[in-house]
Amino acid sequence: MADLSIVHGSEEAALWPKRLGDLIEDQANSFGDRIAVITPWQETRLSFTDLAESSKVLANAMVRADLRLGDCVAVMAGNRYEYIQVFLAGGRIGCPVLPINNAYTPVEVLRALQRSSCKLLFIASNIGPRSLSAHIQNLISSYSENTLPDLSGIVGFDVSQQNQYVQIQGYGEFLATGALDEDENGFLESAQRIVRPLDSLSYQFTSGTSGEPKLSMLSHRGLINNARLVGNAMRLTPEDVVCCPPPLFHTFGLVLGFLNAFTHGSAIIFPSDTFDAERVIDAVSREKATALLGVPTMFVAELEVCEARKLEITTVRTGLAAGSPVSETLLTRLEDRFGVKGMLIAYGMTETSPVTFMTSLDDPRDKAMASLGRVLPHTSAKIVDENGAIVRRGVSGELCTSGYGLQKGYYNNEAKTKEAMRLDADGRLWMRTGDQCYLDADGYCHISGRIKDIIIRGGENMFPLEIEERLLLHPAISEASVVGVADQKYGQVVGSFLKLATNQSQPPDQEVRDWVRAELSWHKAPQHVFWVGVGGACPDFPKTASGKHQKYLMEEIANEALFGSSFRAMELPVRLGYSIFA
Template sequence: MPTASEMLSADFGSVPGVVRQLASEDPQHLALVVDDRQLTRAQFDQLVDRVAAALQRDGVRQGEAVSVCAGTSVEYAVLYIGVLRAGAAVAPIAPSVTGEQMAAMIGDSGSRLVFLDRDAHATLGERAAELDARIVALDGSGVGQDWSDWLAAAGSEPKPVEIRPEDPFNIIYSSGTTGVPKGIVHSNMMRWRQVAMGGNPAYAEAVTLISTPLYSNTTLVSFLPTVAQGGTAVLMRKFDARAYLELAERTRATHTMLVPVQYKRIMAVPEFDRFDLSSFVLKTCTSAPFAAELKRDILVRWPGQLVEYYGMTEGGCSFMLKAHEHPDKLHTVGQAMPGHEAILIDDDGKPVAAGEAGEIVGRSPTMSKGYLNRDDKTREMQWYDEDGNLWYRHGDVGRFDADGFLILTDRKKDMIISGGFNIFPSDIEAVAKDCPQVEDVSVVGVPSEQWGETPVAFYVGAADPRSVVEFTNSRVGKTQRLADAIRVEDLPRSAIGKVLKRELREAYEIRSR
């Protein structure tokens, strides 16, 4: 039997497989910590077995999706790996979505088994009875079959499953309030390449402090390597800047992944410099624009390396900035990672000249399978070069400096990034247009001290601004709620009728001075 280290050096393997091997090599090593609950590798592995056995007992087939919508917990973490051990795929759903969104995502995934906590079930509301799926209460709240009753008996083992490279690992859903949400399908091979890292022991002895939720791809890119390489994952149920610092000091955290707004809040804690953070080896960041000034402050005041990642959940090309090695490049998102390629194209799909800005397209060994049940959207994302090679459109605009570092200049996709989450203005606009006495509306992202960006609606009509905000916010997810609504005579448009959102953002900036 190969060792865990040897397994991680292979071209392909499975996360649940290496978790089992790690448990056999050092069963008492701490694997998971959530509040005052701790699981050793052996305890974690045994619970994963019980989950996989229960799924097989209930007829969950290989490649089938299992949905989960809940807050961070030991049960959530165990469920995630257990679903994989059964050969199925995880479809994690953000608790911040609306009941309509949640039902649509569960239906789109084809899940026949859904794990919810009390809050998620309350959000789902009356739609819970309409689901073509059985509900298990992950938190024992009674909203479905109790987790402890559902779980297979202690000592249960699942039937061995050959996990295939092309099979789905997970389905990560984009937020959306209209139509069918887009489910990004990651294969087992894609995730293996991310977590194994060619046997790189970056997380082998890590104590990784994770304060983002388990449904987020941002979380998975640090949680999965920690679990698969043998580190200890310390999960926070809810982020609080001071509580994060206290936990980091107490657990002697070595690794962490945070989004920019979290870094900003942590660095702003008045007593920050009193905390002992000397154990940190690696701090990473992704999901949203990361201000150069904030990076510089972290480099000065927070020990350990600082690495920024830029890329898409869908895959394509990922960029990496080792800020501690390139303090003169903090205004960039770094260079393409090894094995990743990117080029810039113009509106006609042709590569731009050196030094010019263009839309980013990329390719790499870690590309998703596209969007579940949405071949049209998958095709929109694809771009082929003259040799027929497939690349993915990032939707962002940037330019390369003389050293090959990427500078982001704009977002081609109409997207707002708030607190590290992607928000599509068109989804909010579709809701706001239904507000009485609203004739036309456009939503833009404006700077926010708390969230980085936040949505604001500009509208034409006789409606009162407060009524527009209240109407819209009662019908969208928490992360999509409007911060403000502004009545205008007309929306600025181009010669072909496209709303000039840049002008709206500039108008809001002037208004806020």
């Protein structure tokens, strides 16, 4: 078995059997008035006791709003302290919390609420400089027209300040309905008592293995233990201060950021509601942060700020990089400029709560720089060929993982759940990652390619099929294929290969982008547009004998067209700890 590509993590330390409500009370009892959450942009500092008390009041307000075990609560907002309160309150009473992507258009938000059978929505008026007025107006119209039959209420974090949406209840007003002296009949206590560790704590939209967005159901047991084990690898203690620029709508920000720090009694800083490199550096300096989280594009921007200010950061001892490829050069710059003794790499996917492989502070430099690390405790992994047989060490195949962190399945999608999660002959359940990897002799995982057809722009996963379907609705486009094009800043950006419909004039590239942005998030619009046909990027779409588009050939055409002979000499990110942002 030693030469086969299957590994099992340590099981020495037992998993916690806790629900989130148990964890909240335990941490309040242990750490009390120690600071847990800092949001400098809101001038707010909350202790562990503050979080316990406010989440209990908010949970009671949810119960009084007729929410029950299993009812979905959604949030669309930037990194603000109220986001944490909603997550904790929902967890207390067994209401899974669905973080909504901040880049979603009004149409995408509506679809997300419909697909999740959302019962209660919390939403901000703005996220950074971006107004959500169009989203809110669309929600109000849909709510009135009963196209959101499950939705019973909308709560605005800051709309009460403007008093312009009479259909939306202000957050403060909603919170006031949860005054604990009104729980005379013990409804909150009853709601908390029936929650179980294997109940869903969070819903997350994810690419899965097919590129079609699905709703992953993640349990209290999976998320709490994954956060705890990642923090153990970072050696977090109550003396640590974690700076977390990644957004809370991703598992990176919510689990590897907040929940990670919370399980270890560490403080966490959310420097701004949306990423701002200047504010990150200000927060790190002011709060003397000891750990810094981020994706490569964030680290690059932060390094530029430090270099412009001629500032040396000396307090950061460790950090966590995930979400997209990380180059060795970038890791070295972080060590030199921030004085980081060990920048760790995490790999996983949303469906696994999320981390399965991670580097260690004790790893030899070559392993720390050129691998995804080794499997986490209480987790197993194997590499299989196309027939499902385990391959030898050093041989590439599809990575499959198993253990406590596996999702409960995809919400209302049994077919896709069975496709992604499979029992082996011994009755063990495995998750197919869709990633092509190999295990070396020491058990370190290396990515050798991608099986799933997905584009990863700065840690954000995008589904080509979704973009292609939108492009094909344009009257001038008869055929479309979307691929990932190399980019030194983001790793990949969207590129589209398009064929004109008969008797149509070629529209300007900007018109194509605007067409996509009218229905989809702005970052899904193609940054590069290539036309197929006489005089175009290629005479026809490269295809297999069966007529399928050969996307790898289109990627080569695009990269050669953009970078020429210099493309193969470019230093592009090489580490693929990317599915964290699935």
